Amino acid sequence: MREGTRIAVAIGIAQSPPRMVPMKEHRIYTTPFANVYPLYVAKAERKGRTKAEVDQILRWLTGYTQTQLEAQITAGVDFRKFFADATAMNPQRSLIKGLVCGVRVEEVEEPLMREIRYLDKLVDELAKGKAMEKILRKA
Numbered sequence: 001m002r003e004g005t006r007i008a009v010a011i012g013i014a015q016s017p018p019r020m021v022p023m024k025e026h027r028i029y030t031t032p033f034a035n036v037y038p039l040y041v042a043k044a045e046r047k048g049r050t051k052a053e054v055d056q057i058l059r060w061l062t063g064y065t066q067t068q069l070e071a072q073i074t075a076g077v078d079f080r081k082f083f084a085d086a087t088a089m090n091p092q093r094s095l096i097k098g099l100v101c102g103v104r105v106e107e108v109e110e111p112l113m114r115e116i117r118y119l120d121k122l123v124d125e126l127a128k129g130k131a132m133e134k135i136l137r138k139a
Contacts, residue, residue: 029112033082034073040123047127057122060136061115063088083115092137093118100124 041051058069063086072082083089093115097106100120108114125135 026113028116029080030078032076032078034076036079037073040119043123043127047129049126049129053126053132054123056132057126057135058119061090061093061119061122062086063090079116080112083112089115095137096121 037054041054044050044054055066055069058064059066062069062083064072068087072085077085094106096118098104098121100117103117105114105117105121108117122135126132
């Protein structure tokens with residue numbers, strides 16, 4: 001602590017509040033979805049699941065048709081645009097609960113990160129062999 005600061009604190013002079021530095025946004029937001037999509041497919045395929053099932057999960061979550069999903073991948077949009085352009089985010093996605101990388105998806109406060117974590121959790125469930133009806137939160 002600098003001498004002047006120490007003195008100001010000791011005699012009770014109010015200091016100016018610390019400057020608010022904008023928080024740096026997570027790099028996944030600007031990562032092209034097309035770069036991560038093959039990793040989702042590979043994870044599923046390593047566990048005996050299929051690309052078609054990964055696509056089904058993506059369509060359920062986002063409301064994209066298969067053609068729209070493929071167009072997003074081909075266009076190289078980032079995660080932010082991928083989720084912003086989603087035609088109809090599934091309202092049942094709020095039923096997705098559990099841990100992804102040690103973080104409870106239902107407790108993630110930042111909306112875009114929560115959507116990404118929902119997707120991660122769904123792919124994890126697929127890779128773990130969970131039935132598609134349960135992954136898609138069907139009654």
